[in-house]
Amino acid sequence: MNTKSKIMIIGGHGKVGQYITRELKDYNLMLVGRNKDKIQHFLKKEKIQAEICSMDVHHIDFTKLDGVGWVIVCVDQENTELVEFCDIHGIDYMDVTANSEYLEKIQQLKLRGTSKILLGIGLAPGLTNLLAEKFVLMHPLADEINIEVILGLGEKHGDAAIQWTLDNFLKSYSHKTLGYIRPFTQKSTIHMEQKSLKTYNFNFVDQHMLNLKYKDRTFTTYLGFDQSIVTDFIYRANKLGLLGSLKYKPIYRMAEAILKKPKLGTDIFMVAVQAGEKIIHAWGHDEGRFTGLIAAEAAKRMATMDLRNGLLGISDVIHVEEVAENKLFGLTLTLTGRHSV
Template sequence: MNRKDGIMIIGGHGKVGQYIARELRYYNLILAGRDEGKIKGFLDKEKIQAEALKMDINNIDFTKMQGICFVVVCVDQKNTLLLEFCDKHAIDYMDVTANSEYIEKIQQLQLSGTSRILLGIGLAPGLTNLLAEKFVSMYPSAKNIKIQLILGLGEKHGDAAIRWTLDNFLKEYCHKTLGQIRPFKWKSTVKIRQKRLRTYNFNFVDQHMLNNKYPDKNFTTYLGFEFGDYGFEKRPAGYF
């Protein structure tokens, strides 16, 4: 396949990557990941004409990046080598990661600015950032802003998203005003469809990105779960 103006989706056969691949199916796509067989299986099933490429995100053979003009990353990374390579070679870069530590590493880099870099594409960070910024534009005097995120336990979540959430259940993190804090220490509530749901502080990176952008404000993200008919007053035994 001609690689000219190629769009590489790393993790393109995963939960998030599949949606992106379907939307970009008529572009010159290269789907990369650890399991080339699964990638080909997904492409055959969806009847998408794209190149399947075996690639380890943490040990990339950069010779395979020739002809790429845009990279979309849908898996977590341990280092910033790929982003630095894209910045050096004017390859536009988009990352859906919710990993606070990784985005902090990126913010500490001295990049050349030769490529466009877009981070925090998804629900949180992503949609929550946009909604928070809209709120700030409507209420510029607001200082302490809570971001309430409710996830449905009956919904289909990707393996990587589930693993990331579970990994961060007990991991302490540093917040702008709360300092070093563990998840689920602070409580809040949100009302949805006449039900009050309990939420707890959690280490979503949207709050850190917003706190960096608005130094005069304080954003805190809270996480809660929807149990169908269960609400705040009627929740299963052992629910937090």
């Protein structure tokens, strides 16, 4: 990327986007969002100079991309018009979202390869992909691989993260070997630090990205929470068909309000990749902060590294050991170990 050209950050004042904006503050930035006043408030508070553009990501004004050399998107999109525009016009693109359907759409596009398209940055996808790829190198004979994600209920997650989670409790999805499946129907367990926590299948995009990359293996991602009673409650509610009530706005809003002001749990997150008794895992605190920091590091590296054009993943810009060695991330990593079933 020509770093003298403009960098457009869509959602650069949000919970994750703020970390990226701070990291790239010395570049020529344009922050895009629906609320111009919120962007101005953030920039003033952080003492960052940037152009402000009021625009909805669902209704892109492509004339605003004149002079833009790189687009970073921190909010969910419904279609691939923006990434296709970037591909046609040689504009680099980085996506910091976890929308499975959207990222899969990008991977299915017939791109020209005139720009760099970086996907899967964060915790899941992101750290989970790095751990999974490391696991494959360490255990090349493993073919049925589980990715376990534990989120802390005590963390104050951003609005977009909460809405994404609630929305995906309602959606069935297609899996490489499980077929078309509802979330929270298949059980697994994460074994870490003498502790076992139940997890259930969930539509994180990391498994789809990995299943596409490794044709001879099957990856399945499972979700659980640091409070087992809540994980069990969600599973039982789903089994009884009660999660379907989230489609009603009053129930949805009530669930949102509860998650925005957590009353129990911690801010811990845990990730494990396991097959049989073999396991590697990592854990840290404040998933939102971690996602922001790793996205900021990926953005900085994308701006400075000589990367090939075309679709890129997080392992093209950073290795899991580098994440663990950087104290800023606060990640504890264990690459060797076995668990007892």
